[in-house]
Amino acid sequence: MNAEFATAMRRASQEMRAQNLTEATRLIQQALNGGGAGAASSDRRDDLPSSTASGDTANGPQRAASTRLPLGETLKKLKLGGLSRDAFAGLPGMASSRLGAAAAPPVPDGARWESRGFTCAAGSRSYRLYVPASAPERPRGLIVMLHGCTQNPDDFAAGTAMNAAAERHGLAVAYPEQTRGHNPNACWNWFEPKDQRRDAGEPAILAGLTQEIVATFGIDPTAVFVAGLSAGGAMAAVMAQAYPEIYAAAGVHSGIATNVARDVASAFAAMRGDAGAGGPLSRTGRVTRTIVFQGGADRTVHPSNADRILDAATPAAASSSTKRVAGESGGRGATVTVVADPSGETLAERWLVDGAGHAWSGGRPGGSYVDPTGPDASAEMIRFFLAAPPAP
Numbered sequence: 255m256n257a258e259f260a261t262a263m264r265r266a267s268q269e270m271r272a273q274n275l276t277e278a279t280r281l282i283q284q285a286l287n288g289g290g291a292g293a294a295s296s297d298r299r300d301d302l303p304s305s306t307a308s309g310d311t312a313n314g315p316q317r318a319a320s321t322r323l324p325l326g327e328t329l330k331k332l333k334l335g336g337l338s339r340d341a342f343a344g345l346p347g348m349a350s351s352r353l354g355a356a357a358a359p360p361v362p363d364g365a366r367w368e369s370r371g372f373t374c375a376a377g378s379r380s381y382r383l384y385v386p387a388s389a390p391e392r393p394r395g396l397i398v399m400l401h402g403c404t405q406n407p408d409d410f411a412a413g414t415a416m417n418a419a420a421e422r423h424g425l426a427v428a429y430p431e432q433t434r435g436h437n438p439n440a441c442w443n444w445f446e447p448k449d450q451r452r453d454a455g456e457p458a459i460l461a462g463l464t465q466e467i468v469a470t471f472g473i474d475p476t477a478v479f480v481a482g483l484s485a486g487g488a489m490a491a492v493m494a495q496a497y498p499e500i501y502a503a504a505g506v507h508s509g510i511a512t513n514v515a516r517d518v519a520s521a522f523a524a525m526r527g528d529a530g531a532g533g534p535l536s537r538t539g540r541v542t543r544t545i546v547f548q549g550g551a552d553r554t555v556h557p558s559n560a561d562r563i564l565d566a567a568t569p570a571a572a573s574s575s576t577k578r579v580a581g582e583s584g585g586r587g588a589t590v591t592v593v594a595d596p597s598g599e600t601l602a603e604r605w606l607v608d609g610a611g612h613a614w615s616g617g618r619p620g621g622s623y624v625d626p627t628g629p630d631a632s633a634e635m636i637r638f639f640l641a642a643p644p645a646p
Contacts, residue, residue, distance in 0.1 A: 357620070359411040362387050365421065372430075372466055376458035382407035382429040383467065384417045389424035395477030397427045397639070398464050398493075398501075400486030402508075403441035405622060407431050410483070413621015414614050419632040423640060425477075428467055430460060444488035445521040450513055452496040456489065461497045479639045481505030483614055483623065484555065488512075491563055494542035503543040505635035508555050508612055511562040527556025541569045545603045545638040547631045549610030560604050567602040568593050579605075585627040586610055603638060605629060 361367045364387030371380045386393055397420060401410035407429030411417055420427045432440045442449075442456060449455040460480075468475055480501045482490035487509020494504035495512045515521035544567035548560035568574070574593045581587040586608045593602040607615050607628045615631040617624025 357412065358408045359415075359417055359620070361417075362421065364390060365417075366390070367417075372459065372463040374459060374462040376455060376462070379459055379463065380431045380433075381463060382411065382431070384411070384420065384427040384429075385471075386417075386421045386424050386426060388421055389426075392472050393426035394424040394474065395426070395479070395639070396464070396467055396471075396473050397425055397636075398460065398478075398480045399427055399429050400442055400460075400480070400482030400489050400493075401429065401432070401440075402482070402484035402486050402623060403437075403439045405440065405483075405486075409621050410486075411621070413617045413624040414483075414632050415618045416481075416632045419630075419636050423636060425636070426467065426471065426473065428463070430463060441485040442482075442489035444485055444492060444510065445515040445517070447516055449489075450492050450496075457492055457496045460489070460493055461500055464500055475500075476502055477640075479503050479505070479635075481507070481635055482509065483507045484509060484612065491544075491566070494544060495566070498540040498542045501542055503545070503639045505545050505547070505631075505638070506563050507547040507614060507631055508549060508552055509546075509563065510555060510559050511566050514562065524559065525555055527558040541567055541601070543567070543601055543638070545605070545635055547605045547607065547615050547634075549612060549615070549625070549628075550606050551609050552612045554612040557606065560606065564591065564593065564602055564604045569595070569601065571596055572601055579629060581608070581627070581629070586615070586625070586629065588615075588629050600638075600641065603634075605631070605634065 358367060361384075366383075366385040368383045368385065369380065370383055371378065397416065399407075399410060399414065399416055401407065405413075411427070411429055416427050432442050434440055436456075437443055444450065446455065449457060451457065452461075464478060464480075467473065468478060478501055480490045480493045481504065482488070484507070487506040488511075489509075490504050491506050491509055491512045494501050494506075510521075510524050514524045544563065546560045546563050546567075548555075548557050550557055572593050572595055574591055576589060576591050579588045579590055588608060589606045591604040591606075592600055594600050605615070607625075610625050610628050613623045613625035613628075614621075615625055615628030616633070617626060617628075617631075619626060
């Protein structure tokens with residue numbers, strides 16, 4: 255990580271703790287714009303990298319930067335003494351008024367959209383559960399969907415249309431909810447050291463929640479998957495690495511690889527695409543099959559993060575190939591990299607979507623942070639998930 259960047263972030267953290275918000279704002283703006291702690295004020299930017307920047311829209315590529323909040327205003331709203339959590343308001347965006355704004359997704363006859371809760375020694379979370387009409391008593395599998403910052407389960411379900419995609423295959427879908435009580439912008443705390451390991455913090459809660467649903471409905475344990483967007487995508491990568499015996503496959507959309515961030519400075523660096531942000535990638539003995547979606551013009555999470563996630567999901571002796579997928583009806587195309595083992599079994603895929611910003615590819619306008627013009631990430635993730643061979 256760039257030494258000047260790290261120094262600027264340390265100084266910003268000190269200024270925040272001293273409640274010197276103006277100076278903290280200036281330092282963070284300079285750091286994100288590539289300047290060090292002593293850079294000139296003319297190099298500042300007025301916002302964190304966020305989905306409301308040019309090319310990164312809440313509802314497709316046509317919305318401009320009119321909804322982005324100045325960084326100083328955001329920091330004042332958060333009213334925290336440090337940068338350990340509030341600095342990630344820009345992942346996926348800072349439009350906090352979106353939180354709770356979405357209506358519930360449509361529920362077909364015979365299906366259920368339930369509100370549930372889970373508690374364990376590590377903590378509690380509420381969640382929404384979609385039980386498909388095509389398999390109401392015993393769903394054929396389960397997808398755990400982790401929303402991005404400022405989103406909630408209703409919003410995320412509406413925008414991704416994952417329920418409709420899952421209905422066609424008899425799959426249940428769970429949407430755990432991160433609240434402002436756990437993070438000021440409802441982000442999963444993927445960057446906290448305690449939330450990046452097994453049997454602790456948020457991973458322990460999410461794993462326990464998943465296992466409870468599997469046990470309640472008698473779901474095939476080899477057909478359990480996890481996916482997420484942005485901060486939720488980063489947490490999905492954590493879950494895939496921490497609990498490979500629970501999740502047969504993972505979908506990471508616009509996320510960040512596990513263990514590349516251990517603090518605020520390294521997390522910002524990772525989001526910017528600094529290759530050495532958090533040191534070498536961490537791999538476990540068992541690699542979870544992973545499909546990655548990433549916008550090629552994402553200005554919130556640099557596209558190089560998709561490469562790191564793919565690398566972490568690529569075991570030794572694997573080979574890769576690349577193909578082009580054309581856009582439908584004038585929509586966005588994508589470059590798809592496929593990783594396979596020596597027998598030809600697909601282990602990982604990366605979809606780099608042409609010109610897309612920080613938004614769920616192929617999403618629906620009813621939710622936030624969606625790009626309806628891209629390939630259908632929900633459908634492609636389910637295709638990839640269900641192609642998984644039985645777990646050993």
